[in-house]
Amino acid sequence: MKKTPKIITAIMLLLLAACSNTVESVPKAEGNSHEISKVKVKITNDESIAGTQNVKSDDGKKIKITPTVLYYEARLDRDLSEKLLKNTNDVVELKIIPDKELIEASKSAVGFNLFDTNSNDEYGSGQGIELSLDSKAKGRIELNYILGADEKNKDVPLLPNEQKLDVLKDNALKGKLVITKNDKEVARFNLNEIN
Numbered sequence: 001m002k003k004t005p006k007i008i009t010a011i012m013l014l015l016l017a018a019c020s021n022t023v024e025s026v027p028k029a030e031g032n033s034h035e036i037s038k039v040k041v042k043i044t045n046d047e048s049i050a051g052t053q054n055v056k057s058d059d060g061k062k063i064k065i066t067p068t069v070l071y072y073e074a075r076l077d078r079d080l081s082e083k084l085l086k087n088t089n090d091v092v093e094l095k096i097i098p099d100k101e102l103i104e105a106s107k108s109a110v111g112f113n114l115f116d117t118n119s120n121d122e123y124g125s126g127q128g129i130e131l132s133l134d135s136k137a138k139g140r141i142e143l144n145y146i147l148g149a150d151e152k153n154k155d156v157p158l159l160p161n162e163q164k165l166d167v168l169k170d171n172a173l174k175g176k177l178v179i180t181k182n183d184k185e186v187a188r189f190n191l192n193e194i195n
Contacts, residue, residue, distance in 0.1 A: 035187060036141075039074045039194045041172040043165050049144060051126070055155035065151050069126075069144040070172060072096070074194070076139035087176050090181050094127045094143055096191070098175040105171040109159070111163040114145045115175070123157070141179075149160075165182065 044050065045068040057063045098106065098115045106114040110123065116124050128142040147168075148159035159165075173191040180186060 010063040014168045023190065035077045036177070036189050036194055037077060039072065039173065039177075039191055041169060042071050043068060043147065043169050044071050044151070045069070049142075052100075054154060055149075057151075057153055062192045063151070063153065065149045065153060065156065067146045067149050067156055068165075069146050070168060072141075072143040072172070072177075074141050076141060091183070092129055094129070094141055095178050095180075096143065096175050096185075097178055102171045102174040105164075105168045109168045110162040117145075124194075147154060 045066050047066045050067050050069045052064050052066050054062055054064055088194050095117075096102075096115045098113065102115070103113050106112070112119050113124065114125075123146045125142075125145045126141065130142075131141040146156065147165065149156040150159055152158060160168075173195075175191055177189045177191055178185060178187070
């Protein structure tokens with residue numbers, strides 16, 4: 001009779017070991033790895049995207065111009081929108097880290113790396129993040145980099161020629177989009193792998 005509890009205990013230990021091995025061998029379901037979709041890039045002077053600037057003309061008069069910008073727009077899937085929405089006091093920033101080809105296209109077009117926003121005061125950039133509290137809604141991010149103006153003025157350099165702009169646009173997805181929240185990286189995406 002004393003052997004029966006030992007046998008039952010041994011069987012139970014074997015069953016527990018088998019169950020734990022079975023649980024570990026089942027692959028874990030992965031979450032949605034696509035948190036950004038539908039990246040669009042265009043070069044535009046649409047006022048609703050590029051805004052306007054008050055500048056001085058060559059003769060010293062104030063004029064309003066709409067600069068031409070390199071514009072990025074991407075859709076955020078719900079998972080990433082929720083990560084960014086946790087606290088309205090959070091500081092969320094976007095930046096593009098260009099690959100070698102995009103840096104070269106930028107330098108050819110405007111004379112420097114546009115994506116290093118501290119490298120030239122005459123050019124600027126902008127960003128926007130649109131998030132929704134609706135659990136089914138997706139968010140949107142926008143980035144733009146000023147390329148120049150059509151009108152000669154003292155504040156914003158003239159726009160590069162169309163051929164240089166075409167090369168810049170053709171290389172615009174050769175880089176990474178980085179999203180930071182409170183100075184900590186939250187996400188990084190290869191732009192040319194999203195679409």
